[in-house]
Amino acid sequence: MTVMEQQGAYRPSPPPAWQPRTDPAPLLPDAEPHRVLGTGAAADADPDLLRRLYAQVVRGRRYNTQATALTKQGRLAVYPSSTGQEASEVAAALALEERDWLFPSYRDTLAVVARGVDPVETLTLLRGDWHTGYDPHTHRVAPLSTPLATQLPHAVGLAHAARLKGDDVVALAMVGDGGTSEGDFHEALNFAAVWQAPVVFLVQNNGFAISVPLAKQTAAPSLAHKAVGYGMPGRLVDGNDAVAVHEVLSEAVRRARAGGGPTLVEAVTYRVEAHTNADDATRYREDDEVEAWRRHDPVQLLERELTARGLLDEEAIDAVRQDAEAMAADLRERMNQDPRLDPMDLFDHVYAEPTAQLREQRALLGTELAAEQDDQEGDPR
Amino acid sequence: MTTVAVKPATMAQALTRAMRDAMAADPAVHVMGEDVGTLGGVFRVTDGLAAEFGEDRCTDTPLAEAGILGAAVGMAMYGLRPVVEMQFDAFAYPAFEQLVSHVSRMRNRTRGRMPLPITVRVPYGGGIGGVEHHSDSSEAYYMATPGLHVVTPATVADAYGLLRQAIASDDPVVFLEPKRLYWSKDTWNADHPTEVEPIGRAVVRRPGTSATLITYGPSLPVCMEAAEAARAEGWDLEVVDLRSLVPFDDETVCASVRRTGRAVVVHESTGFGGPGGEIAARITERCFHHLEAPVLRVAGFDLPYPPPMLERHHLPGVDRVLDAVARLQWEAEN
Numbered sequence: 001m002t003v004m005e006q007q008g009a010y011r012p013s014p015p016p017a018w019q020p021r022t023d024p025a026p027l028l029p030d031a032e033p034h035r036v037l038g039t040g041a042a043a044d045a046d047p048d049l050l051r052r053l054y055a056q057v058v059r060g061r062r063y064n065t066q067a068t069a070l071t072k073q074g075r076l077a078v079y080p081s082s083t084g085q086e087a088s089e090v091a092a093a094l095a096l097e098e099r100d101w102l103f104p105s106y107r108d109t110l111a112v113v114a115r116g117v118d119p120v121e122t123l124t125l126l127r128g129d130w131h132t133g134y135d136p137h138t139h140r141v142a143p144l145s146t147p148l149a150t151q152l153p154h155a156v157g158l159a160h161a162a163r164l165k166g167d168d169v170v171a172l173a174m175v176g177d178g179g180t181s182e183g184d185f186h187e188a189l190n191f192a193a194v195w196q197a198p199v200v201f202l203v204q205n206n207g208f209a210i211s212v213p214l215a216k217q218t219a220a221p222s223l224a225h226k227a228v229g230y231g232m233p234g235r236l237v238d239g240n241d242a243v244a245v246h247e248v249l250s251e252a253v254r255r256a257r258a259g260g261g262p263t264l265v266e267a268v269t270y271r272v273e274a275h276t277n278a279d280d281a282t283r284y285r286e287d288d289e290v291e292a293w294r295r296h297d298p299v300q301l302l303e304r305e306l307t308a309r310g311l312l313d314e315e316a317i318d319a320v321r322q323d324a325e326a327m328a329a330d331l332r333e334r335m336n337q338d339p340r341l342d343p344m345d346l347f348d349h350v351y352a353e354p355t356a357q358l359r360e361q362r363a364l365l366g367t368e369l370a371a372e373q374d375d376q377e378g379d380p381r
Numbered sequence: 382m383t384t385v386a387v388k389p390a391t392m393a394q395a396l397t398r399a400m401r402d403a404m405a406a407d408p409a410v411h412v413m414g415e416d417v418g419t420l421g422g423v424f425r426v427t428d429g430l431a432a433e434f435g436e437d438r439c440t441d442t443p444l445a446e447a448g449i450l451g452a453a454v455g456m457a458m459y460g461l462r463p464v465v466e467m468q469f470d471a472f473a474y475p476a477f478e479q480l481v482s483h484v485s486r487m488r489n490r491t492r493g494r495m496p497l498p499i500t501v502r503v504p505y506g507g508g509i510g511g512v513e514h515h516s517d518s519s520e521a522y523y524m525a526t527p528g529l530h531v532v533t534p535a536t537v538a539d540a541y542g543l544l545r546q547a548i549a550s551d552d553p554v555v556f557l558e559p560k561r562l563y564w565s566k567d568t569w570n571a572d573h574p575t576e577v578e579p580i581g582r583a584v585v586r587r588p589g590t591s592a593t594l595i596t597y598g599p600s601l602p603v604c605m606e607a608a609e610a611a612r613a614e615g616w617d618l619e620v621v622d623l624r625s626l627v628p629f630d631d632e633t634v635c636a637s638v639r640r641t642g643r644a645v646v647v648h649e650s651t652g653f654g655g656p657g658g659e660i661a662a663r664i665t666e667r668c669f670h671h672l673e674a675p676v677l678r679v680a681g682f683d684l685p686y687p688p689p690m691l692e693r694h695h696l697p698g699v700d701r702v703l704d705a706v707a708r709l710q711w712e713a714e715n
Contacts, residue, residue, distance in 0.1 A: 131490035142458070143490055147482045153451025154483070160452065161459035164411075164437055171455070183475070187448030194443055349493040350528055352551045355581070355628035 178209025239269030414466030542577030
């Protein structure tokens with residue numbers, strides 16, 4: 001049922017007795033974040049899904065520690081860790097079909113890797129040898145977006161275009177809590193709802209926009225509540241509960257695919273590490289708070305559940321860890337090789353055909369590089 | 382024997398026809414913006430497109446410029462060729478972030494893997510009695526953003542030809558439409574539009590020997606009129622219509638200035654930090670030894686676009702152009 005079909009829906013030309021709708025209840029999010037792990041509902045979770053989520057979450061954790069280590073070694077210019085948020089990162093990728101598209105923000109490297117993109121290509125932006133290392137069309141993953149929320153209208157446009165072409169493609173767009181304050185967040189949600197575009201918006205509310213806590217970001221009861229004003233359902237979910245996030249996102253994706261329009265999902269989670277390696281998180285939050293969240297760890301939540309159901313033993317845990325270790329070793333080894341860079345590439349992808357101005361500048365750089373080469377080889381005279 | 386209908390047409394009609402022909406030729410072409418559908422645009426430039434191609438191909442969007450251009454980015458990612466209308470020059474500013482942070486650099490950031498064939502139509506400039514925020518000339522902002530083509534027609538034939546080229550381009554094009562020329566007429570064969578020079582090429586609209594007037598868009602008719610008036614003074618002015626600000630046609634401009642030895646750049650956007658400074662610098666760098674006088678600029682004053690009752694004092698008119706030409710003579714003689 002679309003919003004316009006709902007009883008009491010807004011009419012463009014209200015009669016004199018018109019009143020704003022007083023019952024947005026069908027769109028209101030859950031009062032509490034939806035949880036599966038640690039509840040009775042967990043018994044119904046598909047064992048295969050649990051194992052897949054577990055393996056990916058463990059890999060994600062290892063990826064985070066490895067990338068952070070690479071930053072300390074100077075191999076990455078910066079790394080915004082998603083430690084503590086692995087569950088929603090992984091669930092985002094696993095909720096999509098191959099033909100669907102993912103629109104990540106700069107912190108969402110894990111979701112991109114879980115989608116199948118080569119980890120080294122995922123880190124190209126953060127290493128600094130180019131901006132986007134992967135071909136967006138290969139895995140249907142848009143470039144990591146650094147400006148906040150600006151990728152959300154892209155997701156709407158792509159989903160809209162796919163539907164116009166008759167393809168049942170869904171776009172999942174990821175954004176942080178800070179990004180919900182941006183104008184593009186509003187415009188994207190509004191467009192999506194008006195067009196009934198097959199889009200799912202995933203807000204990972206990790207508590208802070210660098211140092212600014214959620215309470216200074218919004219006065220809304222929850223970020224999921226924002227959905228109501230646009231005329232789409234809002235869902236609130238425990239972002240550290242991989243099964244719950246997967247369940248809610250999968251439902252939203254199914255709904256979008258079936259023509260039911262967009263959904264806003266708020267995953268309540270926590271950024272355990274600092275914003276990036278350049279940030280000092282002790283200036284704006286207490287250790288107690290961080291410790292409390294560490295006890296609600298996405299890896300532990302899954303491990304407890306799988307162990308309790310007899311789906312995981314020491315041997316299986318070891319196998320998953322070894323797989324993650326191999327991924328990290330491969331990443332480490334390949335990231336420790338200097339990337340091959342050709343400065344002349346600078347001019348190749350500004351326009352389909354370089355302008356006369358760029359051709360001149362390309363020639364200038366060529367001369368400079370040749371002079372550098374001569375200097376390195378020594379004066380031939 | 383059939384007679385070919387060559388009738389007067391307005392620039393607005395030529396633009397409409399360009400979109401219509403592009404939409405008919407390629408189902409990937411989609412027109413979108415505020416009021417472009419049922420109303421046909423506030424200037425009626427998209428008139429009839431929704432009726433002919435349906436609302437999925439010519440779409441009235443919510444009132445949100447960043448959203449319009451942002452959605453167009455996603456549509457282009459999926460293989461469509463969006464043509465978006467920014468209703469007025471100053472209304473395009475909310476879309477600037479999308480333009481600068483995404484549209485202009487998607488090809489570059491993805492190493493050529495994700496070009497964005499988007500045309501951003503921006504009605505620009507003054508002289509129509511518009512109130513505040515309806516008459517800005519924002520071309521310098523677009524010119525300063527690498528990755529964009531910046532194009533502006535001054536004739537009916539160019540309006541059609543350049544817009545077809547812009548829509549067919551695999552790169553994003555900011556297509557600046559001079560509002561006050563929307564209703565300028567020219568004889569033009571809508572059924573067999575003649576080919577025009579490609580984007581990136583300037584055209585000599587009037588040959589001359591005394592000095593070169595370099596201009597574009599809304600200031601072309603001013604310069605043509607000035608050149609006619611200058612004949613009385615014995616000056617034979619050449620007029621170059623840039624047509625495309627990015628890429629810039631150094632070749633045509635410099636060939637002209639080398640012939641005449643004198644140059645005046647004429648546009649209605651502000652002089653300080655405006656396109657004229659860039660153009661004058663390029664000419665000076667390339668033609669210094671051919672110059673008989675400094676390159677002069679005739680531009681709008683360095684102030685926010687004035688209210689309509691005062692705009693005629695702001696906009697460079699024929700007299701201000703002729704005064705500059707007279708100064709060129711003085712520089713040459715002293």
